[in-house]
Amino acid sequence: MAKQRGQRLWRPPAPDAATTVRLASLLQSCGRAGDLRRGRLLHARLVLSGAVASSTFLANHLITMYSHCADLASALRLFGAMPRRNAVSWTTLVSGLAQNLMHGDALAAFAAMRRAGVAPTQFALSSAARAAAALASPLPGAQLHCVGVRLGFDTELFVASNLADMYSKCGLLSEACRVFDQMPQKDAVAWTAMIDGYAKNGSLEMAVLSFRDMKREGLVGADQHVFCSVLSASGGLKDGWLGKSIHCCVTKAGFELEVAVRNALIDMYAKSMDVENASRVLKIDTGGWNVVSGTSLIDGYIETDCVEEALGIYVELRRQGVEPNEFTFSSMIKGCAMQALLEQGAQLHTQVIKTDLIRDSFVGSTLVDMYGKCGLISLSMQLFNEIECRTDIAWNAVINVFAQHGHGSEAILAFDRMIYSGIRPNHITFVSLLTACSHTGLVDEGLAYFYSMKDVHGIEPxxxxxxxxxxxxxxxxxxxxxxxxxxxxxxxxxxxxxxxxxxxxxxxxxxxxxxxxxxxxxxxxxxxxxxxxxxxxxxxxxxxxxxxxxxxxxxxxSRIKKLPGFSWVDSNKKTHVFGSEDWSHPQQKDIYEKLEELTTRIKEEGYIPDTNFLPYNLEDVTKERILRYHSERIAVAFALISMPATKPIIVKKNLRICIDCHTAFKFICKVERRDIIVRDNSRFHHFVNGRCSCGDYW
DNA sequence: GTAGGGTTAG
CATH class of the missing domain: 1.25.40 (Serine Threonine Protein Phosphatase 5, Tetratricopeptide repeat)
Structure with a gap:
């Protein structure tokens, strides 16, 4: 009593042991459930009973509860008000900050802990290492490593795993290896850190070899994370056989039905261009699909040019009530862009607006790309202007749209604006910019930009x-x-x-x-x-x-056959395909008549067939006939008779547009007063009012 | 008695 009277403040008696344990477990359950309301009520009761002031143990529990409930402000306030702090108090603070992604603050708290003369615990050290890993800061990371060595924690399971992870996230793989190799025991987390470290640093083979090393030890304790990481590496290698063998390990270890592992499997197969197995894994009956697995397969189909199948998966996802997310939409829209499916692309655009994902920069950029590739350049620009956060991807998309349409000076202007707004160009930016210069004949400008890549922007061509x-x-x-x-x-x-x-x-x-x-x-x-x-x-x-x-x-x-030319045109939600001299279409008679009519009308306007380029030593009349029935010309004639005048005519071609068809289309767009857009395998041609956007330069 | 690590899609 005499001792208590000598202190400035009266301190209430600490609760008895049984009560303390009961309260601590209550706080733990609040933290685990994220029940901040109940946690606050408990906190208030503990303050009233004086337990917070008297029991560091319970105060530590309160800090843990607050950080688990993501209320760091309360945790910090409580920490500041604590009359006595022990090593666990500091540790709890450091780990709470790291858990809530306040990595800089976590490192600062760790430093403050040391300044306060409290010896770091291995828990604090591993949390701080985790923060340094997240920040990819090798300098504080290496300092933590030194502290660990001095305290003898550097080979401890948690500390070493986090240090190895930190080094690999900083790109210092050899350091990561050294830490990893010195660990006396390695668990699945440590292995995952290494496998993932190799994969993220581009050493995909090493990632797989690490997995093999782990397997050699019998895959003891392997968990879903290990498989996710190695599958991701295997997908990057695009090695179907390797992927299949890992799939076997997954099945043997009994992880095939784990959601994350299944998603990783689908992604791996899709990236290895094995869409069949990807869809097989997706269709394993687990009571429904999820967004990630569905999107992975969609992406696989898109990458293998199977847009129809991707659309099928998308429809099935919707049918199952799975909400598509920004990944789903950007994959789907990319598919529509590849095939210039304007109708479907516009429908997805509507969905994107409905789900409020229009603000997502990735989705916005793919829409810019899609409308650009469908030839609707002004709509593409409008969407670009609506993107709030313009990333390098958005700028690349807009520069590329200008490039594909032969608007060289606009592309250059967009590039200047990109630089001005502080976004750093990458190597893709320069491909688009140089293409723009090339497609517009801006040779000097193109050369200047080419040489500026290395000199000004530090990008090796x-x-x-x-x-x-x-x-x-x-x-x-x-x-x-x-x-x-x-x-x-x-x-x-x-x-x-x-x-x-x-x-x-x-x-x-x-x-x-x-x-x-x-x-x-x-x-x-x-x-x-x-x-x-x-x-x-x-x-x-x-x-x-x-x-x-x-x-x-x-x-x-040498049995080489000329690749036949095909043209595609969408009309009434259907894609129609035409070959050269192809009269298999049900409306062939009308198309033929329209073509005859067009030929007469454009000849009156001054069109002279140019047969110079045909590689046949034939009569001119025959040559003319061949030219008149090129696939692109049949497609345009079909579009003119089958589509309402308000819809843009977009013809897609697998080869470059023929020079004579190019001339003919300039006349046709004038006499028909219809804009015609042709996307050939190299660029876009906009035929408007007797002229083409390429300026006959291609 | 309290505190801690890695994972799936552009």
Whole structure:
């Protein structure tokens, strides 16, 4: 009593042991359930009874409860008011902050703990290491490592796992390895940290090898996280066999039905282009699908060009009452963009608005891309302007839309605005920007941007950027410079580079260089049928029919067939496909009549068929007939008779648009007063009022 | 007696 009287404040007696234990377990249950209301009531009772002031143990429990309920303000207030704090109090604070993603504060609390002269516990150390990992801060991380070594905690399971995770998140894999190797015991979490560390740092093979090492120890204690990580690495390797063998381990270990593992399996199969097994895993009956698994499969279908199947999964998801999320929408919209499915894309857009995901930057960017790829450039721009948070992806999308439509100066303007708003361009930005310059003939600008990549933006040009420059020189007719560039460039020219040069040679009728390009291209892509077609096109345009014959013989001998040209057009929610001289359509008679009518009308306007490019030594009348029945022309005629005048005509083509059809469409759009958009395998052509957006430059 | 780690989709 004498001692108590000597203190400034009266301290109530601590509750008895049984009461303390009861209260602590009540607080624990509040924390676990996240029941902040009940926790606060308990807190108030404990304050009234004086237990908070007298029992550090109960106060620690209160801090834990608050941090589990994500009420860090209360936790901090309580911590500040504690008359006595022990190591657990500090530890609880550090881990509470780290758990609530306040990583910087967690590190600061750990430092304050040391300044207060309290020896760090291994719990505090592992929490602080976790915070450093989340911040990817190697410097404080390494300091924590030193503290751990000094206290002898550095090989402890939790501390070492977090330190290894921290090093790998900082990209310091060898350090991570060293910490990991020194662990006397490794559990599933430690292994996961390493497997995932390798995978996230791009060492996918090492990630799989780590898994093999773990398996060698009998996969003891392997859990769903281990399988998720290794499956993700295996998906990245796109190795179907490896994936299947891991799938076997998953099944043996009994994790096939775990939701996260199933999702990882579906994702792995989808990434390995094995959509069949992906859908098999999805369809294992577990009482319904979830968004992630469905989206993974949708994404797999989209990546393998199976948009129809992806749409099927989407419909099934909706039927099961699963709400699509931003991932689902961006995958689906990307699929619509790839196939220029405007109708379906617009429907998804409506859904996106309904679910309020329109504010998501990813979804917004895919919509910009989709409308751009469907040819609706002004709608695309409108959506871009509505994106609140413009990420590099959004800017790349808009620059690419301008590039594909041949609006070079707008692309450059968008690039300037991107830089001005502080968004750093990446290598994709430059592919789009250089394409824009190339498609518009802005050679000097393109070259300047190319050289600025490394000098100004610190981005090493890759082969796709070099190809853009070759394409740019080629389109501008500066073939010698293109050849000099391709010969001098530090990276090995890829097929696209030689293809660009060959295409340019065909446009300009340059036989010598065309042959060089063709030879190089044949080495890289022996099965590419376009090489022979382009080459014979060059000979035909020069009237060298003997050479044309030789190429055709070569094609026959090596059993190379010209890739047939197809055109697609959507009308009344249906996609119609047309080949050359293709009269299989039910409305063939009307289409034929429309074509005849169009030919007469555009000839009156001054259209002269250009047969120069046809690689056949034929009569002009025959050549004209072939030109008139090219797939794109049949598709346009069909669209004109079957679609309401308010709908835009969008024709998709698997090859480049033919030069003569290009001329004809300029006349057709004028006489019919209809905008025609053609998306060929290289770019967009907008035919409006007698002109094309490409400015005849392609 | 109290405190702690890793995981699934652009």
């Amino acid at each position: 890759k082969e796709e950027h070099y190809s853009c420059i070759i394409d740019m020189y080629g389109r501008a007719g500066r073939l010698d410079e293109a050849y000099k560039f391709i010969s001098d460039m530090p990276v090995k020219p890829n097929a696209y580079s030689w293809c660009s040069l060959l295409g340019a040679c065909r446009m300009r009728g340059n036989k010598e260089l065309g042959e060089v390009a063709a030879q190089n291209l044949m080495k890289l892509e022996p099965g590419n049928t376009g090489i022979h077609v382009s080459l014979s096109g060059i000979y035909a345009s020069l009237g060298q029919w003997e050479d044309v014959k030789a190429v055709r013989k070569l094609m026959r001998d």
